[in-house]
Amino acid sequence: MCTHTMPGLRDSEIQRFRDDGFLFPVDVLTEVEAAELLDDVHSHIRDSRAEGELAASLMYGPKIHLVRRWADRLTRHPRLLAVAGSLLGPDVMVWGTNLFLKEPNGQSDLAWHQDALSYDLTGTQERAFRVWLALTPTGPENGTLRFAAGTHRLGVLQHRRSAQLSDRQRGDEVCLDLDGYATHDVVLRPGQCSLHNMLIVHGSGFNRTRQTRISVAIDYIATSVRPAGHRPDSALLVSGRDEHRNFEPETSLAELPAGRAGEEFERAVAMRFDRVSSAMRAQQKAGLIVPDPQR
Numbered sequence: 001m002c003t004h005t006m007p008g009l010r011d012s013e014i015q016r017f018r019d020d021g022f023l024f025p026v027d028v029l030t031e032v033e034a035a036e037l038l039d040d041v042h043s044h045i046r047d048s049r050a051e052g053e054l055a056a057s058l059m060y061g062p063k064i065h066l067v068r069r070w071a072d073r074l075t076r077h078p079r080l081l082a083v084a085g086s087l088l089g090p091d092v093m094v095w096g097t098n099l100f101l102k103e104p105n106g107q108s109d110l111a112w113h114q115d116a117l118s119y120d121l122t123g124t125q126e127r128a129f130r131v132w133l134a135l136t137p138t139g140p141e142n143g144t145l146r147f148a149a150g151t152h153r154l155g156v157l158q159h160r161r162s163a164q165l166s167d168r169q170r171g172d173e174v175c176l177d178l179d180g181y182a183t184h185d186v187v188l189r190p191g192q193c194s195l196h197n198m199l200i201v202h203g204s205g206f207n208r209t210r211q212t213r214i215s216v217a218i219d220y221i222a223t224s225v226r227p228a229g230h231r232p233d234s235a236l237l238v239s240g241r242d243e244h245r246n247f248e249p250e251t252s253l254a255e256l257p258a259g260r261a262g263e264e265f266e267r268a269v270a271m272r273f274d275r276v277s278s279a280m281r282a283q284q285k286a287g288l289i290v291p292d293p294q295r
């Protein structure tokens, strides 16, 4: 990967991101670099399955950067840091890293939803975003990500939760009539990414091709973002300084003494799951998650 200084976003791109709540395509890697990263992802999947049930269950996230060097390096890719700097300013942390695989002939689409419902972070409207980096081509034919423009301005919306397991795989579904909003399918070549606000209503369709669709997501937050509620959470500083100390600091894999990585990873994942499940219970109590009467 390139290490020289890279440009951030243009003013017009920043404005589009602010207006729509998302932006694409954003060039990050060459197709050759994306193919190399895809090899790393395939090895990660193989190794995680071989390491056992726990590693396999955590291979999709939320903290891949704490177990795999390719993911750790990717979070500090100069182009991504420049993009993060354009949107968040100089002090930036990585809150999560996730892998999205959409299998061919998959049985389910992903319901329209907002990430902010479960993340429960304060300050994400202006000071956080997700990178969704394509490692295979993405388009409507393979169930790409899709956004409902402008919905990031609606605040956290009520979602309905189905009791049926088959429907639960689609995830919670936002209670919003999307007729009044323009929806956009994210079309990317490998190495390009989309950026989205954590409040944007989004989902993804069915993969009707014969190939798995693969992308990596990185959540960048400004250091001034805070976990809502009283439970702790952790994040990795990737640029500037953390004067707020709202998150427990994570140590980059590159700086951890050999043998400590597993400990750091398990601690961070346990904290995250504890906080997200507590946030989900609070959202239920507040009436933001309701049973789906149809299912």
Ligand SMILES: O=C(O)CCC(=O)C(=O)O
Residues within 6 Å of the ligand: 100, 101, 102, 110, 115, 130, 132, 143, 144, 145, 202, 203, 204, 215, 217
């Ligand atoms: O890749 C997908 O199908 C969904 C990804 C998603 O919902 C997200 O990155 O927030």
